Amino acid sequence: MRIHVLLASLLVVLLPLVRVASGWGVEPSPASTGSLLAPITETVSYQGNLSGPLGPVNGSCDFQFSLFDAALDGRQIGPLQAATLPVTNGTFVAQLNFGPGAFNGEARYLQLAVRCPSGSGEFVSLSPRQALTPVPYAIYASRAGGAPWSGLSDVPLAVASLAGINCGVNQTIVWTGATWSCLGYAGGVNNIPSGLYASAIGGASNVASGYGATVGGGMTNTVSGQWSVAGGGAQNQVLGYGAVAAGGLTNTVSSQYGALIGGAQNQVAGYAAVVGGGLANQASGQYSVLAGGNDNVVTSFGGSIGGGVSQVITGQYGTVAGGHANWVTAFGGTIGGGQNNAVSGDRATVGGGEQNRASGFVAFVGGGLNNQAVGERTTIGGGEGHQATNTGATIGGGLQNSASGIRATVAGGMQNSATNGYVAIGGGSLNQASGYGAVIGGGMTNTVSAQWGVVGGGAENQVSGYGAVLAGGVTNVITSQYGSLAGGHLNAVYGFGASLGGGEYNVARGQYSTVGGGSLNLASGYSSTASGGISNTARGEFSTVGGGRGNQALGNSATASGGISNTAQGEFSLVAGGQENQATNFQTTVAGGGYNRASGVQTTVAGGRANEATGYGATVSGGITNTAQGEIAFIGGGHLNVASTLAAVVAGGRSNQVTLANFGAIGGGENNQVTGLYGTIPGGLSNAVTAEHGFAAGRRAKAANNGSFVWADSQDADFTSQSPNTFNVRASGGIWLGTGGTPTIGSNRFLDTSTGAHLTSSGVWTNASDRARKTDFEAIDPREVLARLVQLPVQRWRFKEEDPAIRHLGPTAQDFRAAFGLGDSETTIGTLDADGVALASIQGLYQLVEDQHQEIALLRRENEQLKQQQASLEARLHALEQGGRPLAVGMPEGLVAGAALILAGVAFWRRR
Numbered sequence: 001m002r003i004h005v006l007l008a009s010l011l012v013v014l015l016p017l018v019r020v021a022s023g024w025g026v027e028p029s030p031a032s033t034g035s036l037l038a039p040i041t042e043t044v045s046y047q048g049n050l051s052g053p054l055g056p057v058n059g060s061c062d063f064q065f066s067l068f069d070a071a072l073d074g075r076q077i078g079p080l081q082a083a084t085l086p087v088t089n090g091t092f093v094a095q096l097n098f099g100p101g102a103f104n105g106e107a108r109y110l111q112l113a114v115r116c117p118s119g120s121g122e123f124v125s126l127s128p129r130q131a132l133t134p135v136p137y138a139i140y141a142s143r144a145g146g147a148p149w150s151g152l153s154d155v156p157l158a159v160a161s162l163a164g165i166n167c168g169v170n171q172t173i174v175w176t177g178a179t180w181s182c183l184g185y186a187g188g189v190n191n192i193p194s195g196l197y198a199s200a201i202g203g204a205s206n207v208a209s210g211y212g213a214t215v216g217g218g219m220t221n222t223v224s225g226q227w228s229v230a231g232g233g234a235q236n237q238v239l240g241y242g243a244v245a246a247g248g249l250t251n252t253v254s255s256q257y258g259a260l261i262g263g264a265q266n267q268v269a270g271y272a273a274v275v276g277g278g279l280a281n282q283a284s285g286q287y288s289v290l291a292g293g294n295d296n297v298v299t300s301f302g303g304s305i306g307g308g309v310s311q312v313i314t315g316q317y318g319t320v321a322g323g324h325a326n327w328v329t330a331f332g333g334t335i336g337g338g339q340n341n342a343v344s345g346d347r348a349t350v351g352g353g354e355q356n357r358a359s360g361f362v363a364f365v366g367g368g369l370n371n372q373a374v375g376e377r378t379t380i381g382g383g384e385g386h387q388a389t390n391t392g393a394t395i396g397g398g399l400q401n402s403a404s405g406i407r408a409t410v411a412g413g414m415q416n417s418a419t420n421g422y423v424a425i426g427g428g429s430l431n432q433a434s435g436y437g438a439v440i441g442g443g444m445t446n447t448v449s450a451q452w453g454v455v456g457g458g459a460e461n462q463v464s465g466y467g468a469v470l471a472g473g474v475t476n477v478i479t480s481q482y483g484s485l486a487g488g489h490l491n492a493v494y495g496f497g498a499s500l501g502g503g504e505y506n507v508a509r510g511q512y513s514t515v516g517g518g519s520l521n522l523a524s525g526y527s528s529t530a531s532g533g534i535s536n537t538a539r540g541e542f543s544t545v546g547g548g549r550g551n552q553a554l555g556n557s558a559t560a561s562g563g564i565s566n567t568a569q570g571e572f573s574l575v576a577g578g579q580e581n582q583a584t585n586f587q588t589t590v591a592g593g594g595y596n597r598a599s600g601v602q603t604t605v606a607g608g609r610a611n612e613a614t615g616y617g618a619t620v621s622g623g624i625t626n627t628a629q630g631e632i633a634f635i636g637g638g639h640l641n642v643a644s645t646l647a648a649v650v651a652g653g654r655s656n657q658v659t660l661a662n663f664g665a666i667g668g669g670e671n672n673q674v675t676g677l678y679g680t681i682p683g684g685l686s687n688a689v690t691a692e693h694g695f696a697a698g699r700r701a702k703a704a705n706n707g708s709f710v711w712a713d714s715q716d717a718d719f720t721s722q723s724p725n726t727f728n729v730r731a732s733g734g735i736w737l738g739t740g741g742t743p744t745i746g747s748n749r750f751l752d753t754s755t756g757a758h759l760t761s762s763g764v765w766t767n768a769s770d771r772a773r774k775t776d777f778e779a780i781d782p783r784e785v786l787a788r789l790v791q792l793p794v795q796r797w798r799f800k801e802e803d804p805a806i807r808h809l810g811p812t813a814q815d816f817r818a819a820f821g822l823g824d825s826e827t828t829i830g831t832l833d834a835d836g837v838a839l840a841s842i843q844g845l846y847q848l849v850e851d852q853h854q855e856i857a858l859l860r861r862e863n864e865q866l867k868q869q870q871a872s873l874e875a876r877l878h879a880l881e882q883g884g885r886p887l888a889v890g891m892p893e894g895l896v897a898g899a900a901l902i903l904a905g906v907a908f909w910r911r912r
Contacts, residue, residue: 046094052116056090061116064123067098068109071129078102084118100196108132191215198223203232213238218247228253233262243268248277258283263292273298278307285313293322303328308337318343323352333358338367348373353382363388368397378403383412393418398427408433413442423448428457438463443472453478458487468493473502483508488517498523503532513538518547528553533562543568548577558583563592573598578607588613593622603628608637618643623652630662638668648674653683664689672696679703687712694721698730734761767832786844788819789837 046065050057065081068074078098085092102108109129115121191200191208193215198208203217208230213223218232223245228238233247241256248262258268263277269284278292288298293307303313308322318328323337333343338352348358353367363373368382378388383397392407401410401417408418413427423433428442438448443457453463458472468478473487483493488502498508503517508530513523518532523545528538533547538560543553548562558568563577573583578592588598593607603613608622618628623637633643638652648658653668664674669683679689680696687696687710694703694710701712701719708721711729719730729735734745738754745752751759756768792811798804811819813827822833 044096044098046096048092049090050087050092050114050116051090057087057116058089059087059116060084060118061087061092061114062118062123063092063094063115064111064113065094065096066111067102068111068129069106071109071131074109077108087116103132188217195224195226206230210238221245225253225256236260240268251275255284255286266290270298270301281305285316288313296320300328311335315343315346326350330359341365345373345376356380360388360391371395375406386410390421401425405436416440431455435463435466446470450481461485465493476500491515495523501532506530510538510541521545525553525556536560540571551575555586566590570601581605596620600631611635615644626650630658633658641666656681661692676703676706684712691721691724701730769832780840782840782842782844783847784844785820785837785840786848789841792816792819 050061062084067077069077081096083094085094109131111125111129113123113125115123188200188202188206189204191203191206193200193208195208195210195213197212198210199214200206200208201216203215203221204219206215206218206221208215208223210224210228211226213225213227214229215221215223216229216231218230218236219234221230221233221236223230223238225238225240225243228240228243230236230238231246233245233249233251235250236245236248237252238245239254240258243253243255243258245251245253245260246262248260248266249264251260251263251266253260253268255269255271255273257272258270259274260266260268261276263275263279263281265280266275266278267282268275270288271286273283273285273288274290275281275283276291278296279294281290281293282297283290285298285300285303287302288300289304290296290298291306293305293311294309296305296308296311298305298313300314300316300318302317304319305311305313306321308320308324308326310325311320311323313320313328315328315330315333317332319334320326320328321336323335323341324339326335326338327342328335329344330346330348332347333345334349335341335343336351338350338356339354341350341353341356343350344359345363346361348360348363350356350358351366353365353369353371355370356365356368357372358365359374360378361376363375363377364379365371365373366381368380369384371380371383371386373380373388375388375390375393377392379394380386380388381396383399385400386395388395388403390404390406390408393403393405394409395401395403396411398412399414401413401415403410403418405419405423406421408421409424410416410418411426413425413431414429416425416428416431418425419434420436420438422436423438425431425433426441428440428444430445431440431443433440433448435449435453436451438450438452439454440446440448441456443455444459446455446458446461448455448463450464450466450468452467453465454469455461455463456471458474460475461470461473463470463478465478465483466481468480468483470476470478470485471487473491474489476485476488476491478485478493480494480496480498482497483495485491485493485500486502488506489504491500491503491506493500493508495509495513496511498510498513500506500508501516503521504519506515506518506521508515509522509524510526510528512527513525514529515521515523516531518534520535521530521533523530523538525539525543526541528540528542529544530536530538531546533545533551534549536545536548536551538545538553540554540558541556543555543557544559545551545553546561548564550565551560551563552567553560554567554569555571555573557571558573560566560568561576563575563581564579566575566578566581568575568583570583570585570588572587573585574589575581575583576591578590578596579594581590581593581596583590583598585599585601585603587602589604590596590598591606593609595610596605596608597612598605599612600614600616600618602617603615604619605611605613606621608620609624611620611623611626613620613628615628615630615633617632618630620626620628620635621637623635623641624639626635626638626641628635629644630648631646633645633648635641635643636651638656639654641650641653642657642659643650644659645664646662649665650656650658651667653666654670656666656669656672658664658666658674660675661677661679663677664679666672666674667682670685672681672684672687674681674689676689676694677692679694681687681689682697684698684701686699687701689696689703691704691708692706694706694708696703696710698712699714700717701710703710703721705721705724705726707725709727710719710721712719713730713732715730715732721728734749735751736743736745741754746758748761749758750761756770757766759765793815794809794811796807796809798806798808813829816829817823817826820837823830
């Protein structure tokens with residue numbers, strides 16, 4: 001882009017086209033013509049057109065105009081002209097004045113810089129500088145030496161005519177446009193405005209000898225600096241270029257652009273320095289400011305003193321707000337107030353107090369007495385006698401605290417010491433944090449010497465383990481890494497990652513071990529725990545003591561939950577409570593009670609007193625002086641019971657024993673014994689099972705044979721089985737069997753049942769056959785039943801389970817059911833059904849006999865008839881024989897057969 005500039009003024013100077021890299025352009029406007037009748041001044045009217053990337057600019061822009069005597073480098077002529085100007089549709093106008101003599105006929109070059117919008121960033125300088133060329137009037141004026149004023153109208157009288165004009169005091173000669181006149185530029189008495197363009201407006205005996213100098217009033221003030229001003233006061237001297245002394249007494253402003261408001265005996269010697277007032281103050285640093293006070297000195301660039309007495313700033317941009325005898329010797333140092341404070345560190349600060357020192361870079365002391373912030377970025381909030389000597393160290397307050405570690409912190413308290421990096425002490429007294437990153441919250445005489453160690457409070461506590469934490473208490477110690485201790489008295493944590501909750505005289509020695517509290521407890525195993533109580537020990541890995549007194553968890557993962565003097569010695573063993581109990585083997589358990597011992601692998605004693613489980617997996621639930629010696633043996637309770645074999649069981653009772661045989665069981669009672677394999681006694685008194693699979697119950701029942709079942713009633717006498725696999729019952733009151741109802745044994749009955757069937761005391765089995773219980777009656781043919789019975793196979797046989805010598809006679813159930821269709825099964829024959837078939841067959845046989853009786857009666861009648869016929873025949877035969885006539889021998893065949901049948905019937909009848 002381009003910037004085109006056109007300069008039009010009374011000097012009629014033209015600026016050619018100017019190019020810049022910014023993309024902005026100023027184009028010249030048509031030149032304006034000054035009136036020849038008006039007096040020529042040093043002011044130049046400058047007009048131009050400003051264009052940006054989007055076209056003509058509208059808004060407010062900042063401009064800088066500089067005049068040089070060369071195109072490059074050279075000497076600047078007059079002051080920099082700066083202005084913020086409105087720009088309308090690209091057009092702007094500036095009034096420029098480079099001072100008298102700026103245009104003396106020698107070459108001049110204009111430098112232009114622009115910033116749009118106003119205040120938006122850096123100025124853009126236009127390059128190259130523009131050479132200023134003369135126009136006709138300026139050319140003519142430069143030739144006045146040849147023929148002064150010739151050819152011009154309305155020119156002043158010849159200079160020579162000024163010799164006869166004498167102006168009075170405080171007057172000067174000026175051209176009014178028509179003539180030379182003496183006009184007044186000052187007032188007052190005996191004021192001398194001797195400098196060019198100087199003014200002495202009022203007062204007395206004031207001298208304005210500097211170019212453009214001004215004295216407003218006052219007395220015996222001297223202004224010798226160009227464009228300098230003395231507003232009033234007395235005996236003030238303004239020596240610097242553009243300097244100002246507003247008033248006061250015996251003040252001196254010797255520097256360019258220096259300013260003094262008032263006061264007495266103040267000196268401004270620094271470039272653009274300012275003294276507001278006060279007495280005997282000195283501002284000799286460039287851009288320094290001294291608001292007031294007494295005997296204050298600022299010698300540094302940009303230093304500032306707000307007030308106070310005997311303050312000194314020698315460091316650049318130093319600040320003292322007030323106070324007495326404070327010193328700032330470093331760059332950007334600050335003192336808010338107080339007395340005898342010193343800042344010697346760059347950008348350091350002392351807020352106030354007395355005898356405080358901030359000597360480190362960006363160090364800070366808020367106040368207090370005799371504090372020293374020595375290290376970089378150290379901070380002391382207040383208090384007395386503190387020292388923060390390393391980078392970033394901080395002390396909040398208190399008395400005689402020290403933070404010598406990098407970024408160490410002491411919040412307060414007394415005589416605390418933070419000597420390593422990133423350590424922190426919250427308060428208390430006589431605490432020492434020397435481990436890197438250590439923390440002490442408070443308390444007294446606590447020490448943390450390990451990295452990242454912590455003491456929360458208390459007294460005389462020590463942490464020497466890396467990352468350890470001690471919350472409080474008195475005289476506690478942590479020496480292990482990552483240990484923790486909540487409080488208490490004389491406790492110690494020695495194990496890596498161990499924890500101790502509190503109490504007294506406790507020790508957590510094992511890695512990751514824990515002591516919850518109590519007194520004289522020890523957790524020495526890896527990840528062991530002693531929760532509390534007195535004199536407890538958790539020695540095994542992962543072992544636990546819950547509480548109580550004198551308990552020991554010695555095995556790995558062993559547990560003693562509480563009680564007194566209990567010992568869990570086996571791995572994974574447990575003593576839940578009680579007194580003097582022992583779990584001495586792998587996964588053994590004693591739940592409670594007293595003087596119990598679980599010594600076999602995976603054994604259990606649930607409670608009671610003086611019980612012992614010694615067999616693998618054995619259990620004693622409770623009671624007194626019981627012993628489970630067998631593998632997985634069990635005793636439920638009672639007194640003096642013994643289960644000494646594999647899987648033996650004694651549920652309870654007294655003096656019961658399962659010995660010699662495995663899998664025996666006694667439910668309870670007293671003085672019972674099982675010595676047979678799988679023997680069982682549910683209870684009772686003095687029962688015994690001496691054979692395998694035997695069962696004995698009641699009183700003095702003896703199962704002496706394998707598989708025998710013996711039930712004895714209350715009689716005080718032995719009742720012993722006599723053979724294997726027998727069911728033996730001694731029941732002097734009878735036996736009852738049923739599926740429900742109330743057992744009722746009828747008189748003269750040995751075995752009674754709920755079905756109505758029973759066995760009498762005499763041994764007679766009686767079936768139930770009440771008509772009221774029967775239904776669906778049907779008539780039968782007895783002869784048919786008899787006929788089927790005759791066809792039914794009846795054989796001799798034996799049951800397969802029986803001895804071969806034993807034989808039976810009868811049908812099979814299948815044949816019986818096929819013949820008669822009776823019963824509920826094809827494999828059984830009901831006795832009632834067999835009796836019914838027999839009774840029906842008898843009825844059928846009876847019917848046959850009755851038929852035979854009728855037939856025999858008929859035969860008898862016929863026989864009588866035959867007998868009669870025979871007798872008749874015999875008589876006739878005899879008569880014939882007597883008559884001498886022979887008879888035929890032999891009889892007809894049918895007659896012989898009939899005679900034989902008659903004889904047979906007679907014989908049958910006689911047998912009846």
